[in-house]
Amino acid sequence: MKKFIIRRLLISVVLLFFVSMIIYAIMRLMPTSYVETQAMALATRPGSKSYQEWVDQLNAQYGLDTGIVQGYFKWATKAIRLDFGESWYFNQPVLQKFSSVIWYSFGLGLASFIIEIVIAIPAGILAARKQYSLADYAITVIALIGISLPSFFFATILKYVFSIRLGWVDLYGIVSRMHESMSSTGKVLDMVRHMILPTLTLVVVSIGSLMRYTRANMLEVLNSDYIRTARAKGLSENRVINHHAFRNTLIPIVTLLGGSLPGLFGGAMITETLFQIPGIGYTFYQCVTQGDIPFVMFYMVFMAVLILMGNLIADITYALVDPRVRVN
Amino acid sequence: MENTNVENKEMTLDDAARVKVLSPGMMVFKRFIRNKLAIVGMVIIVFMFLFSFVGGLLCPYSQSQVFYTTDKILKDYAGATTIDQYQIQQKEGAELPSDIYSKTLIAASTGKYVFETRKGDVMGLGNVGDGVYVIYSLQSVNMLLRKNADYDAAVAAGENFFTDSKGDTYLFQDTGAANPDVYGATELGVAAMKSFTAYDKNTKFSYDFYRGALVAMANGENSFEADGKTYTVDGEVVSADGAEYAFVSDLNFNAANAGVFISPAYKNAAMEAVEAGQSSFTFADENGEEVEYVIENKNGQYTFRKYQETRVIDTYARPSKEHWVGTDANGMDLLARLMYGGRISLLIGFVVIFIEVFIGMIMGGIAGFFGGWVDNLIMRFVDVVYCIPTMPLYLILGSIMDYYQASATTRIYMLCVIMAVIGWVGIARIVRGQILSLREQEFMVAAEATGISTYRRIFKHLIPNVVPQLIVFASMGLGDVILAEATLSFLGLGIKYPAASWGSIINAVNDSYVMSNYVFVWLPAGLFILLTVLAFNFIGDGLRDAFDPKMKR
Numbered sequence: 001m002k003k004f005i006i007r008r009l010l011i012s013v014v015l016l017f018f019v020s021m022i023i024y025a026i027m028r029l030m031p032t033s034y035v036e037t038q039a040m041a042l043a044t045r046p047g048s049k050s051y052q053e054w055v056d057q058l059n060a061q062y063g064l065d066t067g068i069v070q071g072y073f074k075w076a077t078k079a080i081r082l083d084f085g086e087s088w089y090f091n092q093p094v095l096q097k098f099s100s101v102i103w104y105s106f107g108l109g110l111a112s113f114i115i116e117i118v119i120a121i122p123a124g125i126l127a128a129r130k131q132y133s134l135a136d137y138a139i140t141v142i143a144l145i146g147i148s149l150p151s152f153f154f155a156t157i158l159k160y161v162f163s164i165r166l167g168w169v170d171l172y173g174i175v176s177r178m179h180e181s182m183s184s185t186g187k188v189l190d191m192v193r194h195m196i197l198p199t200l201t202l203v204v205v206s207i208g209s210l211m212r213y214t215r216a217n218m219l220e221v222l223n224s225d226y227i228r229t230a231r232a233k234g235l236s237e238n239r240v241i242n243h244h245a246f247r248n249t250l251i252p253i254v255t256l257l258g259g260s261l262p263g264l265f266g267g268a269m270i271t272e273t274l275f276q277i278p279g280i281g282y283t284f285y286q287c288v289t290q291g292d293i294p295f296v297m298f299y300m301v302f303m304a305v306l307i308l309m310g311n312l313i314a315d316i317t318y319a320l321v322d323p324r325v326r327v328n
Numbered sequence: 329m330e331n332t333n334v335e336n337k338e339m340t341l342d343d344a345a346r347v348k349v350l351s352p353g354m355m356v357f358k359r360f361i362r363n364k365l366a367i368v369g370m371v372i373i374v375f376m377f378l379f380s381f382v383g384g385l386l387c388p389y390s391q392s393q394v395f396y397t398t399d400k401i402l403k404d405y406a407g408a409t410t411i412d413q414y415q416i417q418q419k420e421g422a423e424l425p426s427d428i429y430s431k432t433l434i435a436a437s438t439g440k441y442v443f444e445t446r447k448g449d450v451m452g453l454g455n456v457g458d459g460v461y462v463i464y465s466l467q468s469v470n471m472l473l474r475k476n477a478d479y480d481a482a483v484a485a486g487e488n489f490f491t492d493s494k495g496d497t498y499l500f501q502d503t504g505a506a507n508p509d510v511y512g513a514t515e516l517g518v519a520a521m522k523s524f525t526a527y528d529k530n531t532k533f534s535y536d537f538y539r540g541a542l543v544a545m546a547n548g549e550n551s552f553e554a555d556g557k558t559y560t561v562d563g564e565v566v567s568a569d570g571a572e573y574a575f576v577s578d579l580n581f582n583a584a585n586a587g588v589f590i591s592p593a594y595k596n597a598a599m600e601a602v603e604a605g606q607s608s609f610t611f612a613d614e615n616g617e618e619v620e621y622v623i624e625n626k627n628g629q630y631t632f633r634k635y636q637e638t639r640v641i642d643t644y645a646r647p648s649k650e651h652w653v654g655t656d657a658n659g660m661d662l663l664a665r666l667m668y669g670g671r672i673s674l675l676i677g678f679v680v681i682f683i684e685v686f687i688g689m690i691m692g693g694i695a696g697f698f699g700g701w702v703d704n705l706i707m708r709f710v711d712v713v714y715c716i717p718t719m720p721l722y723l724i725l726g727s728i729m730d731y732y733q734a735s736a737t738t739r740i741y742m743l744c745v746i747m748a749v750i751g752w753v754g755i756a757r758i759v760r761g762q763i764l765s766l767r768e769q770e771f772m773v774a775a776e777a778t779g780i781s782t783y784r785r786i787f788k789h790l791i792p793n794v795v796p797q798l799i800v801f802a803s804m805g806l807g808d809v810i811l812a813e814a815t816l817s818f819l820g821l822g823i824k825y826p827a828a829s830w831g832s833i834i835n836a837v838n839d840s841y842v843m844s845n846y847v848f849v850w851l852p853a854g855l856f857i858l859l860t861v862l863a864f865n866f867i868g869d870g871l872r873d874a875f876d877p878k879m880k881r
Contacts, residue, residue, distance in 0.1 A: 015708070019715045026721070029728050056804055100747065141365070143833070148861035152818045153854035156837050162843040169839060269719060270815060285819075288723045303717035 001319065008315060012308045015299075020079075023300045024072045027293055028064070030148075035059060038088075079301070089292035090283075097283065097295065105267035105279030110197060113264060120207050121253065125212025129241060135283065139211060146208030150186060155201045155274045162197060169193055172276040198275045202268055214253060220259070221248045224242035251322050259314030262306040356796075366870020372863035376856070380670030380730050384559035389661040391668035392826040394652070396659065397642035404584035405621060408598065408630040411580050414519040419540040422516040423473045425449060428463070432519050436461060441488055442501045442511065452499045452511060453519070454489040460520040462539070464489070464499055464513035471498065471510045489513060518542055524722065525575045525592045533574065541566050541576065541578045564596065571859055579630070598623075602630055644846045657836060658825070666852060669828035673860070676744055677810045678827075681802050683748035688755025689791075689798065695756065696763030697786060707760065712755040722812070726821025736827040743822055747809060752874035762794045796875040804868035805860035814857050830857045 028189040035314035048054070059065040062085075066074065078085070084094040127139040170176055173185075182190060221227065222245055230244045245246050267281030275281060280299065287295040337747075348565040350358065360366055389395075399756040414432045418424055425431075425445040432453065435443050441453040454462035463689045479500070482490035489499040499513040526533065540554035544561050551560045559568050575592030583590050594611055601609035601623060610618045633880055641659035644652055653662040695706040725746055729739055766772060767790075775789050816822030817831030822830065833853035835841040843850065 015711055015715055018712045022712065022716065023721075026724060030724060030731075116764075137365075140869070144862055145858070145866045148807060148858055148865055149810070150814050150831075150834075150854065150857050150861075151819070152815060153834060153857060156834070156843060156850060156854070160843060160847070197431070258334075266717075269723075270819075273819075284720065285723070288720070288727055296720075298722055300717060303716045303720060307715050307717065 004319065005312075005316060006230070008312050011310060016075075016304060016308060019299050021072055023304070024297065025068050025077060027297050028068050028071065028292060029289060029298075030296070035062065035064065036045075045164065062206050064293075067289050073219060073296070084298040085294040086294055087287065087295040089290040089295065091286050094295050098280065098298070099145075101278055101280050101283050102265060102267075104277055105272065105281060106264055108198055108202065108268065108272070108277060108279060109264035109266070111195065111199045112206070112317070113260075115199065116207050116210055119203075120210035121214050124211045125218050125246065125249070127211070127215045128218030131219065134169045136215075140160070143208035143211040143215075146204050146206070146211075149205055151201055151205045151268075151270045152274060154204060155197070155271060158197045159274075174277050186224060198268075198271050198277055201275075205271075210253075210256070213256060214249065217252050218245065218249045221245045240277045251318070252270050252293065254321050255314050255318045258317035259310040261313060262309040266303055345363055345719055351354070356871075356874045361413050363870040364871060365866045367833035367876075369863035369866030369870065372859050373867065374669060376860050376863070379809050380667050380674055384664070384667040384671060387661075387664045387667055389664040391665050392660060392665070395642040395645075395655055395657045396639050397645070397660065398637050399640045401640070402622060402633045402640045403636040403638070404631055406581055406583050406588075406590050406594075406598070408579040408581045408595075408602070408632070410628040411521040411523060411578050412628075414461075414521060416517050416519045417535055418517045419515055419535050420829060422864070424452075424516055424679065424867070426464070432461065432463070436519075440501075442499070442509070442825060446775050452489075452501075452513060452515075453496075454499060455487060456488065456543050456546045460518070460522075460542045460546040462510075462515060462543075463519055464497065465516050466499060466511035466513055469498070469510055469512045490629070494512075499615055520546075521578055522576050523578070523580050525577070525581070525590075525595060526745065527572045527574065527592050528591060531573070537574075541574065545576065564599075578657045587718070597721045598630075598632060602740050603673045607770065644842070644849065653852055654846070655844070656833070656849055660851070662833070662849065665828040665833060666856060669823075669833055669853065670822060670856065670860075671829045672740060672827060672829045673810050673813060673831070676740065676747075676813050677806045677864075679744045680747045680751065680809045684742065684752045684755055684805065685802055686796060687748065689759050689794070691752065692756035692759025692764060693717065693786065693791070695789065695796075696760035697767070699764075703760070706756070706795060713750065713753045716750065718810070719815070722746065722816050723819065726819070730821070736824050739822070739824055740827065743816070751805070751809070754805070755798065755801060758797055759794055762797055766790055766793050796871075800868050800872045800875065803864050803871060807864035807868075810857065810864070811861055830854075 004031045034053060035058045039058055041049055042048060042054045043051040051059075056065070058088060064071070068145050082095065086092065087094050087097050123139050123143075127136040128135055159171055162168050170193075174191055176190055176194070179190055215293035227240060227245055235244075265278045265280070267284070269285055271277070271286045272279045272282035284296065284299045286292075287299070378419050393509050414429060414436065414843045416424065416428060416432065425447055427446050428451075431443050431451070435441055435453050436459075441455060442450065443452070444450055445530045449465040449466075452464045452466045454464055456462060469619050471667055476490075478490040479498075482488070482500075488501070489497060491497045497513040497515065498510055500508045500510045517535075519722070522542065522545075524533055524538065524541075534555055536554040537559070539550040541559065541561065544550075544552035544559075549561065551558055553559070557568060559566050559573065561567075564576050566576065572592070575595055577595055579595070579599055579602070581590050581595050597609060597611045598621070602625075606623065608620055608622045609618050613619050619634050621634045624633065643657055643659050645655040645659075647654045651661050651663065653666065656662055656665065678842060691706055691710070695703040725742075729742060734742065772785070772789060775785050777872075780788075813822055813829065814831030814834075818835050820832075820835055820838075822831060823829035830853045834850045835858075836846070837850045
């Protein structure tokens with residue numbers, strides 16, 4: 001087991017190296033309009049250097065004056081020491097900005113993750129138990145609609161209905177205007193209120209795949225020989241489902257869920273942007289549109305790390321949950 | 329009778345009449361059409377294709393045709409300002425110093441009618457009354473005013489100048505003093521806060537006319553003579569020979585548009601309305617139609633505005649007979665844009681999936697069939713691409729295209745290529761896995777044993793067995809690609825104006841005013857995306873069940 005984990009870790013590090021290199025190369029293609037605007041502003045100061053000199057100096061300062069390979073190693077040596085530089089747009093260290101926004105994203109992700117599990121797994125099992133029943137069709141259709149819904153469209157509908165027509169919640173933001181004058185519980189409730197629509201969006205958009213995954217796995221388990229044996233023994237249907245089938249369905253599901261845990265930190269870019277939740281996704285969107293290379297670079301690599309970690313965790317949980325894998 | 333007949337007929341077990349043998353393809357098809365959801369999906373997709381491709385041909389409008397409408401808009405017709413500067417008319421041949429305007433204003437408001445100009449000339453104003461002044465150039469004279477009848481008459485009339493019997497004009501100052509200063513005066517011009525308009529466009533007023541009219545109006549006389557003609561005064565209207573000749577007002581009118589002549593009659597009507605404090609008045613235009621003018625007053629600045637039919641872009645028109653779904657922010661027909669947008673969305677979906685399957689099948693096939701270091705190399709590369717976060721990457725590439733100002737068509741091609749280059753890895757994994765398991769099966773061993781070529785082994789025996797999975801994956805992937813394209817276009821980084829896509833149509837909701845007031849702009853496009861993606865998922869689901877009946881109990 002130890003050897004397995006170490007091997008996977010090493011592979012992940014090598015993969016990360018190449019992924020970040022590709023990302024860096026793409027980043028260097030990004031318009032450096034930020035540098036140019038900065039240089040323009042600095043050059044207009046009285047007695048200042050010329051525009052071109054400022055551009056050169058800023059490029060050197062940001063490490064944009066070297067070739068791509070050279071520049072990448074320069075970036076990587078700093079990144080290993082967790083020095084991702086300063087965000088141009090927010091004018092503060094990237095990691096500081098990151099730590100100030102990440103918890104909004106995590107909260108949003110965790111809330112929708114829990115709601116998803118609570119709804120999707122029982123629904124998926126129900127659909128599998130009564131295959132081709134009305135309930136099965138309904139659940140399948142709902143799951144497919146969720147998968148097919150563009151998140152921006154669903155968010156817009158929610159905003160239209162609940163914010164504009166009914167006026168129950170605010171259109172944008174994480175806090176209301178009177179936030180500062182509220183009591184501490186009021187502040188928390190206020191933020192929760194603003195999280196309702198984004199959470200709902202995320203749940204509806206992503207619940208479908210978990211539901212279908214559960215259903216497919218449950219069907220596979222229900223068709224297997226040991227279930228037939230259990231039934232042949234004369235066990236009650238409840239015991240067959242809850243004791244024999246459910247546990248075996250859990251193996252792939254737990255693996256999937258374990259693998260998606262790191263994703264909770266990744267933020268939901270579209271949803272956060274639409275509701276202007278100041279999470280990591282919204283921050284990233286602002287940075288992309290402003291050409292803030294250090295932050296964008298950091299976020300991309302961070303996402304790649306999350307994906308790699310997800311795969312790793314999925315593999316490890318699979319080995320933990322299913323003893324048959326450990327033997328191999 | 330019949331019954332026994334049938335029973336007696338001899339039948340073998342594998343009789344074609346008894347066991348209807350279906351080809352595997354036919355069986356898949358039969359299972360597929362028995363799936364209700366899949367049929368619903370097929371119907372939706374067929375509808376979408378007809379709507380986008382045939383509808384676009386039938387639709388009389390093109391996607392970037394801008395529609396106009398006539399709208400009644402309040403437009404400025406004329407402006408008027410209360411005259412607060414002396415309008416000075418110069419006598420023919422006279423020269424006035426450059427600072428005469430300011431000097432006149434000071435002299436008139438302080439009552440010190442004799443003043444010195446910057447050049448040192450002494451000048452004076454002859455107060456006719458009612459804000460009308462005659463400008464004189466003055467020379468000092470020695471003259472005793474006592475017992476001068478003309479002087480007494482002028483003092484009695486409240487004037488500060490007189491003309492003696494010889495025809496010389498004299499101006500005096502300090503009326504009350506025992507011995508006022510007297511100046512010999514030469515007339516230079518006349519100043520008043522009045523503006524003159526001729527009833528006939530071609531009329532040019534002479535100085536004599538100005539002076540005569542102003543003096544007559546100031547003195548309340550009904551007629552005056554100028555240039556040997558007699559003019560009559562009636563209120564603000566001066567007439568000659570019974571015809572209206574000039575209109576005098578203390579408002580200065582100017583037309584809002586060059587080339588518009590504002591008639592005195594209009595000015596008269598406007599002035600009356602202003603004096604009466606009305607907020608609007610009507611006046612007949614050249615065709616005799618009554619037009620309503622709205623008066624706006626801003627610190628003595630009057631603006632007269634009238635409703636004018638103007639051709640404007642028909643933005644956000646509600647659904648109507650001409651525009652079934654209405655128009656968008658640029659005044660383009662939304663139905664046409666939905667059709668053309670559908671073409672792009674569907675085309676991008678199919679093109680991307682085609683490229684993805686093409687690359688994925690080759691790469692996955694090579695990796696799976698040859699194994700070893702080739703497999704290792706390709707699959708590690710797949711892993712790397714798999715780790716790149718896609719949506720952020722699309723965003724970055726979109727902003728790069730923004731920077732290089734790629735044209736709308738270039739963007740479409742680039743989008744296809746980028747999405748395909750990122751997306752093929754999933755297919756490669758599936759194909760490789762499939763081929764790895766197939767390679768070990770007996771029929772492949774048999775194929776190898778018969779000694780057929782590698783080429784035939786791959787394309788005759790392996791690929792056909794991978795196809796079912798690929799079709800399922802492709803039909804579901806189509807939905808994902810359409811979703812991704814819509815999301816990008818929604819964020820403004822995908823398809824750009826003037827080309828349309830369903831995502832870029834919904835982009836309008838970024839303006840929350842549009843979101844709350846013009847639901848017809850964004851709702852149809854969103855529903856179309858939802859329905860199309862849903863249909864592809866239904867079809868994919870149905871295909872999977874049809875290809876793999878093992879899941880059925």
